[in-house]
Amino acid sequence: MTDGQESHWSRHLSAGGSAAEVDLSAGGTLPAVWLDRWSADPQRAVVWDAHDGWVTGAQLAARAQDVAERLASAGIGAGDRVLISGPSSSRLVAAHAALLAAGAVVVPLNGAYRAEEVRGVVADCRPAAALVEGVGEPGEWAEWIAEAGPAVQVTDFDAMELAEGDGSSAPTQRDHGVQASERRPDEPALIGYTSGTTGRPKGAVLSHANLLASVRALELAWHWTPDDVLVLALPLFHMHGLGVGLHGTLTVGARAVLQPTFEPDAVFDAIREHQATMFFGVPTMYSRLVASPRAAELSALRLCVSGSAPMPAELHDAVREASGQHVIERYGMTETVMLVSNPHDEPRRAGTVGFPLPGVEVRLDAEEILVRGPNVFSGYWERPAENAASFSDGWFRTGDLGQWDDGYLRIVGRAKELIICGGFNVYPREVEEVIASHPDVAECAVGGEPDPEWGEVVVAYVVAERDFAEDELKDFVGEHLAFYKRPRRTYRIDALPRNALGKVQRQMLGRQAKP
Ligand code: MCA
Ligand code: AMP
Numbered sequence: 001m002t003d004g005q006e007s008h009w010s011r012h013l014s015a016g017g018s019a020a021e022v023d024l025s026a027g028g029t030l031p032a033v034w035l036d037r038w039s040a041d042p043q044r045a046v047v048w049d050a051h052d053g054w055v056t057g058a059q060l061a062a063r064a065q066d067v068a069e070r071l072a073s074a075g076i077g078a079g080d081r082v083l084i085s086g087p088s089s090s091r092l093v094a095a096h097a098a099l100l101a102a103g104a105v106v107v108p109l110n111g112a113y114r115a116e117e118v119r120g121v122v123a124d125c126r127p128a129a130a131l132v133e134g135v136g137e138p139g140e141w142a143e144w145i146a147e148a149g150p151a152v153q154v155t156d157f158d159a160m161e162l163a164e165g166d167g168s169s170a171p172t173q174r175d176h177g178v179q180a181s182e183r184r185p186d187e188p189a190l191i192g193y194t195s196g197t198t199g200r201p202k203g204a205v206l207s208h209a210n211l212l213a214s215v216r217a218l219e220l221a222w223h224w225t226p227d228d229v230l231v232l233a234l235p236l237f238h239m240h241g242l243g244v245g246l247h248g249t250l251t252v253g254a255r256a257v258l259q260p261t262f263e264p265d266a267v268f269d270a271i272r273e274h275q276a277t278m279f280f281g282v283p284t285m286y287s288r289l290v291a292s293p294r295a296a297e298l299s300a301l302r303l304c305v306s307g308s309a310p311m312p313a314e315l316h317d318a319v320r321e322a323s324g325q326h327v328i329e330r331y332g333m334t335e336t337v338m339l340v341s342n343p344h345d346e347p348r349r350a351g352t353v354g355f356p357l358p359g360v361e362v363r364l365d366a367e368e369i370l371v372r373g374p375n376v377f378s379g380y381w382e383r384p385a386e387n388a389a390s391f392s393d394g395w396f397r398t399g400d401l402g403q404w405d406d407g408y409l410r411i412v413g414r415a416k417e418l419i420i421c422g423g424f425n426v427y428p429r430e431v432e433e434v435i436a437s438h439p440d441v442a443e444c445a446v447g448g449e450p451d452p453e454w455g456e457v458v459v460a461y462v463v464a465e466r467d468f469a470e471d472e473l474k475d476f477v478g479e480h481l482a483f484y485k486r487p488r489r490t491y492r493i494d495a496l497p498r499n500a501l502g503k504v505q506r507q508m509l510g511r512q513a514k515p
Helices: 003-012 030-040 057-073 091-100 116-126 142-147 176-182 208-221 239-252 264-273 285-290 297-298 313-323 383-389 428-436 474-481 508-512
Strands: 045-049 053-056 081-087 105-108 129-132 154-155 190-192 202-207 229-232 255-258 280-281 303-306 328-333 338-341 361-365 368-372 395-405 408-414 419-421 424-426 441-451 456-466 489-492
Touching: 030 057, 030 091, 030 176, 030 208, 030 239, 045 091, 045 239, 053 057, 057 091, 081 091, 081 116, 091 105, 091 176, 091 239, 105 116, 116 142, 116 190, 116 202, 116 424, 129 142, 129 190, 142 154, 154 408, 190 208, 190 239, 202 208, 208 338, 208 361, 229 239, 229 264, 239 280, 239 328, 239 338, 264 285, 264 297, 280 285, 285 297, 285 303, 285 313, 297 313, 361 395, 383 395, 419 441, 419 456, 424 428, 428 441, 428 456, 428 474, 474 489
Parallel strands: 045 255, 081 105, 081 129, 105 190, 129 154, 229 255, 229 280, 280 303, 303 328, 456 489
Antiparallel strands: 045 053, 190 202, 328 338, 361 368, 368 395, 395 408, 419 424, 441 456
């Protein structure tokens, strides 16, 4: 950590210590901390969902114990990958806790994934089981999973009618609080998939220590306490909702109101009914909240945090004018969980993502942001070549470009080919491969166009013998990939702009487009 970075946190941590003295590993692992909390204060409400209302620590622990026993009978234990996907619910939370306590490596998947995306992940990480519900049409996911991994046991969070294992690798059935205490911080805990620049899914392997360090840093930076109530309308299959919102809540011993979809009115109702104190969202959510006649109700919160995509300065201003809230913008990645945040106590600067979080070191290499710290993953699952390219002397190359602005980090662009639409990441290559498979497309390229509501939207440039109806390629892509990867517009062009080496020059694409 540079001197400047460390002295910032020395001034801001309520403990008054230097960042180097802060124990980001306190408690050992997430499941150990959670189960300790649930047994110490069993009647305390922890998460709320519309089906079950407030669920206590004792109830979560009992459900997690049930899942853990079924996992054990099925022979699933330490190191086994297990897919999990479904709308946010307390049952999903209990299943997630059970998996972590059992030492399984959780692989959260977006429920909007289509066949090719699901099969790609299954083929890559070879899971032992999949806990999925409320995703796709009935039976679709089971079929897709079976196509790529015939031995994978597919079930839902509660039924858990997993086949009996052969006993050879079955962990003994015992209290999963004991199991949780056996987890080592350096064991893998979670694999977060990203499509990557090659179009092939790649899984970022995060250890228990990585996940814990990140939430401990946020606990300090955002003064997160057991008194906080978070309205959590982000999906629990990406790092923002899961690694920040849920893990933070459970680790700190706070409470969360889970909402399986984002509806501004439901957010305002939750703030009122549950005396919520915090909201975390992507910029698109803030633009919808601020457009509501109820926007002033955000003023009841003590903290609003935005991330996953850049928040425009005008949106910061609009939220402030409507509600008095000065949103904390922060920056993170699946591979690192959270890295940098605007401060709690000092001025928050719109257009910047703030200071490196406690324990995190950030440096710039020709504008590329490089990071190091206890929260940073150790590599992608079985990708030695990509791992070698992703790290330089132990520093992870984020592919994002930044500049320092009086100690605050400003993100000024991306070196990687990534489009962020409504907080969801889209890698052009993956979409291009699908569009190129259309029989009437000779060549294509995919890019991002600025958009006031979504930040960026996906657009397609095609070389073809005929025109395409407005939604034709959008619908075609939607048959193969999740909804947010569909191009919103299609431009027919004469030829893709290429450089002398034949590489498509994406920055030239917009200029080629015909109206
Ligand atoms: C919905 N649609 C989208 C998106 N969301 N299209 C592109 N990109 C999107 N993000 C489509 C719908 O299918 C529909 O299409 C049309 O847009 C209108 O949908 P609408 O009902 O308005 O959308 P919604 O269901 O209200 O969803 C908007 C949303 C959602 C709530 C903002 O996109 C969302 O949950 N985003 C958060 C993603 C997230 O969690 N990212 C964190 C990644 P049609 O009309 O054709 O049917 S983790 C990360 O990035 C790192 C770690 C970090 O720093 O946080
Ligand atoms: P993901 O791969 O889904 O974890 O997305 C991580 C990427 O989201 C980062 O590499 C950034 O490009 C982007 N990102 C996250 N937070 C911000 C932010 N506050 N401002 C700009 N970009 C962000």
